[in-house]
Amino acid sequence: MTNPFSEADQPVSARQEEFLRAHHRHHHKITFGRLSLFILFLGLWELAARLSWIDSFFFSSPSGIFKYLAQMFADHSIYGHTGITLLETILSFLLVTLLSLAAATLLWYFGSLSEILEPYLVVLNSLPKSALAPLLIVWLGTGTNTIIVAGISVAVFGSIISLYTGFCQTDPEMCKLIYTLGGSRRDALHKVILPSSIPLILSNMKVNIGLSLVGVIIGEFLAARRGLGYLIIYGSQVFQLNMVITSIIILCLIAMAFYKLIQSAEHYYKKKY
Amino acid sequence: MQPILSLQDISYSYHNLKGETPALTHINLQVSEGEFVAVAGPSGCGKSTLLSIIAGLLVPEQGKVLYRGLSPSDYCQDTVLKIGYMLQKDHLFEWRTIYQNVILGLELNRMVTKENTNYVLKLLEDYGLYAFKDSKPSELSGGMRQRAALIRTMAVHPDLFLLDEPFSALDFQTRLAVSADIASIIRKTGKTAILITHDLSEAITLADRVIVLSKRPAYVKCEMPIHYDISREDPLAVRSTKEYQDYFNQLWEVLTDDEPIL
Secondary structure (H helix, E strand, C coil), X not given: CCCCCCHHHCCCCHHHHHHHHHHHHHHHHHHHHHHHHHHHHHHHHHHHHHCCCCCHHXXXXXXXXXXXXXXXXXXXXXXXXXXXXXHHHHHHHHHHHHHHHHHHHHHHHCHHHHHHHHHHHXXXXXXXXXXXXXXXXXXXXXXXXXXXXXXXXXXXXXHHHHHHHHHHCCCHHHHHHHHHCCXXXXXXXXXXHHHHCHHHHHHHHHHHHHHHHHHHHHHHHHHXXXXXXXXXXXXXXXXXXXXXXXXXXXXXXXXXXXXXXXXXXXXXXXXXX | CCCCEEEEEEEEEEEECCEEEEEEEEEEEEECCCCEEEEECCCCCCHHHHHXXXXXXXXXXXXXXXXXXXXXXXXXXXXXCCEEEECCCCCCCCCCCHHHHHCHHHHHCCCCCHHHXXXXXXXXXXXXXXXXXXXXXXXXXXXXXHHHHHHHHHCCCCCEEEEECCCCCCCHHHHHHHHHHHHHHHHHHCCEEEEEECCHHHHHHHCCEEEEECCCCECEEEEEECCCCCCCCCHHHHHCCHHHHHHXXXXXXXXXXXXXXX
8 A cells, every 4th residue: 555645755844854863873873983983992902902001911912813813824723713612602502493493382272381491491490500610521522412411401491481481471362263264372372472473582692692602612611622712821821912802803703703693683583573 | 032142140250369350240131043242342342251261261250151041061062052253363274375364263073964064155255254264364465355255254153153353354445345245144043243443433333232341350231222224234434324323422422421531
C-alpha cells in the first residue's frame, strides 16, 4: 500500500535539513572523540616508554607491539596461533548453540524433566568452570578436544537456562491458539515457541560467543602448545611482554568481529520481520 | 431437531495447594443448529472456562458435553463437529504474513490443499484483505486483524464458532463496527456461534438468545430469546429500538439482582 502523504514524496524542509546537519555533526564529534582518545592513549604510552617513565620491559610499548606483530606476520606464526584459537572458539560456540537449543527444547517439551534437572543446572551454572579444566586435562588429555570442551562448559549451562526461561515466557495464549486449531504440543513448539524466540536466540548467541572465547583461552592457558592463550601464558613466563600484549590485542579484535557478525545477523532479522 | 451442542449438568473447579475454586456448577445448556447465542455474566464468573470445556480443551469434572447427541468419548470429536475458536486477542504471528497466518489451522490439520487455499483466498477477497495477504500483521488496523483472525478460524470449515470476547481489545467505535461485521459474516454462513461477553449491550445487539450466568461459581441464571423487527446490520439502529431497551432493562435486572455492582 502506498500512502499519498508518505514522507518520501515530500520535499525536505529546511528544518529537516537542519536536523540532519546537526545529526551528522554529532556523529562526527563522537567518532572524533573516540579516535583521539585512542591516539592520545597510544601516544602517551609510547612517550612514557621512550622517556623511561615506565619500564618498557614490563609494560611494552606501541612500537614494540607493532614490531612484534610485523615479525609474526613475517614468520607466518600469527596465522597458526590465531587460526587455531578461532577454530576452537567457533566449534565450541556452534556446539554450545546446538546443545543448549536442543536441551532447552527438551526441557520445555517435558515439564517434569525441567523440574527434576533444575537444581543440577543451577549448580553447574554457578560452578566456576575453570575448576573443571584440570579434570578435563586428565580425562581428555591436552589438545584441541579439551579446549573445545572447556569452551562449551563455560557457556552451555547459562545458555540452557536463559533459553528455557525465554521459552516459558512465551505468551500461553499463543499456544492456546495452536491447541484451539487442533494442534499438538509439538506444533506449539514448531509454530510458536521456536519462531517467537529467534530474537532471544540471537541475543543469547552474542553472550555465548564471548563466553566460548573465555573458555577457549582458559583451556589454552592450561592445555595447549598453540593458540593465543598459549602465547599469552608462554610470553608471561619468558617475560616477552610484547608477545602477551600483542596476543591480547588480537583477542580484542576477534571478540569484536564475532560480536559484529551476530549483531548484523540480528539487524538482518529485524529488517526482515 | 437434535441440538448441535448440549451441556448436561457441567461442573468444574480449579485446584491449587491453597484449595479449590469452583468455577461452574450444574450448567445446563442447549444450542441448536444455526443459532447465535451470547453468554453474558460478571467478569471472572467462569465464562472462558465454559468455552474451554465446550472446545474440549478442558475436561469437565462432572457432567457431559454432547456434540450432536454424541459424547466425545464415543467418537473422535472432530468428525462429529468441527469447532472454531476465536480468542480475545487475534494473536496473529508477526513472523508470518497475513496469508501464512490465516492458513495456520490448515497447516496444523494437514489440510493445505488447493481447494482449501482457494477458499481462504476467496475469504480474504470477500472481506477486503486480499491486498494485504503478504503484509505483516502489524501493518493492519485492529478491525482488519480481527477479520484476519476470523478467516483463520473459518479456514478449517468449523460447524460451531466459539467467540471468547473477541472484540474486547478494540476501542468502542471499532468494536461496534467489527462486532456487527463479524456477527453478520457468521450469520450469512448459517453456522452456529456462541459468543462470550461481559458487555450486555453487545450480547443483546448480536445474539438470537442471551444466557446470563451468575457470579462465580456460575450457573445459568436466565435465558432470553432476542428478536428484532429490523435487520441487525446496523448496530446503532438496533441499539435505538424499543425492544433493545426492554431487553437491556430486563437482563440488567437479572444480572444485578442479588449482588451489588460496586
